[in-house]
Amino acid sequence: MKLITAIIKPHILDAARDALSKAGIQGLTVTEARGFGRQKGHTEVYRGAEYSVDFVPKIKIELVVDDGQVDGVVAAISESARTGEIGDGKIFVSTIESAIRIRTGESGVAAL
Amino acid sequence: MMKCNRRIPTTRLVASIFGLLILAQQVGYAQDDTVSTELFTVNNTWMLVATFLVFIMHLGFASLESGLTQAKNTVNILFKNTAIVAIGLLTYAFVGFNLMYPGDFSIGQFVGFAGVGLDPGPDGNTVAYAGGGYTYWTDFIFQAMFAATAATIVSGAVAERIKLGSFLVFTTLYVAIIYPIAGSWKWGGGWLDQMGFYDFAGSTLVHSVGGWGALAGVIILGPRLGKYVNGQVRAIAGHNMPLATIGVFLLWLGWFGFNGGSVLSADPELVSLVFVTTCLAAAAGIIGAMFTSWTVQKKPDLTMILNGALAGLVGITAGADVVSVNASMIIGLIAGIIVVFSVLAIDRNHLDDPVGAISVHLVCGIWGTLAVGIFSADHSFVTQLIGVVAYGLISLPAALIIFTVLKSTVGLRVSEEEERGGLDVAEHGMESYNGI
Numbered sequence A: 001m002k003l004i005t006a007i008i009k010p011h012i013l014d015a016a017r018d019a020l021s022k023a024g025i026q027g028l029t030v031t032e033a034r035g036f037g038r039q040k041g042h043t044e045v046y047r048g049a050e051y052s053v054d055f056v057p058k059i060k061i062e063l064v065v066d067d068g069q070v071d072g073v074v075a076a077i078s079e080s081a082r083t084g085e086i087g088d089g090k091i092f093v094s095t096i097e098s099a100i101r102i103r104t105g106e107s108g109v110a111a112l
Numbered sequence B: 001m002m003k004c005n006r007r008i009p010t011t012r013l014v015a016s017i018f019g020l021l022i023l024a025q026q027v028g029y030a031q032d033d034t035v036s037t038e039l040f041t042v043n044n045t046w047m048l049v050a051t052f053l054v055f056i057m058h059l060g061f062a063s064l065e066s067g068l069t070q071a072k073n074t075v076n077i078l079f080k081n082t083a084i085v086a087i088g089l090l091t092y093a094f095v096g097f098n099l100m101y102p103g104d105f106s107i108g109q110f111v112g113f114a115g116v117g118l119d120p121g122p123d124g125n126t127v128a129y130a131g132g133g134y135t136y137w138t139d140f141i142f143q144a145m146f147a148a149t150a151a152t153i154v155s156g157a158v159a160e161r162i163k164l165g166s167f168l169v170f171t172t173l174y175v176a177i178i179y180p181i182a183g184s185w186k187w188g189g190g191w192l193d194q195m196g197f198y199d200f201a202g203s204t205l206v207h208s209v210g211g212w213g214a215l216a217g218v219i220i221l222g223p224r225l226g227k228y229v230n231g232q233v234r235a236i237a238g239h240n241m242p243l244a245t246i247g248v249f250l251l252w253l254g255w256f257g258f259n260g261g262s263v264l265s266a267d268p269e270l271v272s273l274v275f276v277t278t279c280l281a282a283a284a285g286i287i288g289a290m291f292t293s294w295t296v297q298k299k300p301d302l303t304m305i306l307n308g309a310l311a312g313l314v315g316i317t318a319g320a321d322v323v324s325v326n327a328s329m330i331i332g333l334i335a336g337i338i339v340v341f342s343v344l345a346i347d348r349n350h351l352d353d354p355v356g357a358i359s360v361h362l363v364c365g366i367w368g369t370l371a372v373g374i375f376s377a378d379h380s381f382v383t384q385l386i387g388v389v390a391y392g393l394i395s396l397p398a399a400l401i402i403f404t405v406l407k408s409t410v411g412l413r414v415s416e417e418e419e420r421g422g423l424d425v426a427e428h429g430m431e432s433y434n435g436i
Helices: A010-022 A067-081 B010-026 B037-055 B057-068 B071-100 B136-157 B164-184 B191-195 B203-221 B241-263 B268-296 B302-316 B325-348 B357-375 B381-408 B416-421 B423-428
Strands: A002-008 A029-035 A042-046 A049-053 A056-065 A089-095
Touching: A002 A010, A002 A067, A010 A056, A010 A067, A056 A067, A067 A089, B037 B057, B037 B136, B037 B241, B057 B071, B057 B136, B057 B241, B071 B136, B071 B164, B071 B423, B136 B164, B136 B203, B136 B241, B136 B357, B164 B203, B164 B381, B191 B381, B203 B302, B203 B357, B203 B381, B241 B268, B241 B302, B268 B302, B268 B325, B302 B325, B302 B357, B325 B357, B357 B381, B416 B423
Parallel strands: none
Antiparallel strands: A002 A056, A002 A089, A029 A056, A042 A049
16 A cells, blocks of 8 residues: 655645546545745745745645555646646655554555 | 823713703704704714714725635735725715715716815805705715725625736726716716605615626626636635624624714614614525525525625615615515525626625615615605616726726736735735744
8 A cells, every 4th residue: 555645736636636536536635735845935025024935835635545556646646736837746655554444444455 | 190181071071972962852853054053063973973884894895805705815805905995085085075966067967076176165064064964074074985885895706816906997997987976866966866766875876886896897807717617616615704704794883874874964763763774674684595595505604694684784775764664674685585596696607706796786786776666655666777777877887898998908817827826925925824
């Protein structure tokens, strides 16, 4: 089982969600986040004083899938989130040791 | 302990007020030159209280619009609402007041202008000015607050995608020229007044004029990105329900002055009657919207009953002093029902109005105006209808023209990227809720 973490632009969420549904995903978790990579923040002015906002609003999507689904999910997110401009985001894939469905007690892939 | 000479002893202050009230009761409420100084003072004082009650409606609009739109645009909403008050008051001082109350009309009974700037004249601040109801200055500042509220109705409908500069240009032209000229037709003694058309506090003159402007803006501007996708209406939820609720209650509070002050004196019977009809209409509007929303939408929607309260208030505004108390409840109830269906219908026609301004102010403004013809034996439905149409014929085309010209010259709408990122950062370089 793999944990897929994707950081994307906020307005992409709907498109990414639709693409994931088409890829057969049944569940995911979304967090509002702020961050930066090579996309620098922007400069704002407050009552005459300039300051940098380095932390740009982002959405973090997390989902745990069976190993065989990883490529499909990564492709779905990449294609829907790509605008070609700096700030599109990143996807990370890590390994999950175990998963349990609380309601039934199932574990492993059956819990996904 | 040092004694401060300027402090009025409390007992003397209370005695003075008491004395004024007793005198006010004893003298008759005839509005003529023989009104006593004491009565003049009481009348004028009430009118000034009404003025600042109407003023607080701007905070109401600012709060309501902020609550019903997205957080990334809140600075922009607040900025627009603050600027509108300034534009309204200042343009009214320069030209608006004298366009609305020209005294003599130059072009038929359609347009007249009493000159640039304010001038009370020799009688302006005496009992002779308005039959002892208020002074020239009170007249100006009370009416100026109304002008600004007409402008602010548009800001909610065009929210989240209109360019700030273009919006301010529209507001200036609309409130400086269109609103007062149209208003002169009734309150300035123009042709509609002579025909017997009746609009007590502005269901047509303020609310529908604002509403037509809102409709024009929504049409020319287009919907927000992502609002209508594949023929479906998608919800773009407001970010702060408490703020929206605070806004509506502030507006209701303001309406005590909006309607109460439109009596144009402190006449005990009329002002107290108007308080009753106004509040019962608001209450009935909430109930009407509640039942409609609960039935049609399956679950009772807070934003709909908030709109319902305003719908009732707008609906009673045309006839708060001439319809019966029972009629006020019916008018409010029907307004509350209408507003829910109107919001849904307008959305289904892919006209994006984030706060329901068109439904509350235009649709219910028209309803309220026609209701005077229905529920008051002294007023004709046909005359009311003529008035409604006349105001539509001046307001909608004027607003459409201004918006279209702005669109083809400086542009009306922000870019897609700016809209996605939020106007706070794009237009103002700041955020409303500074985060991490």
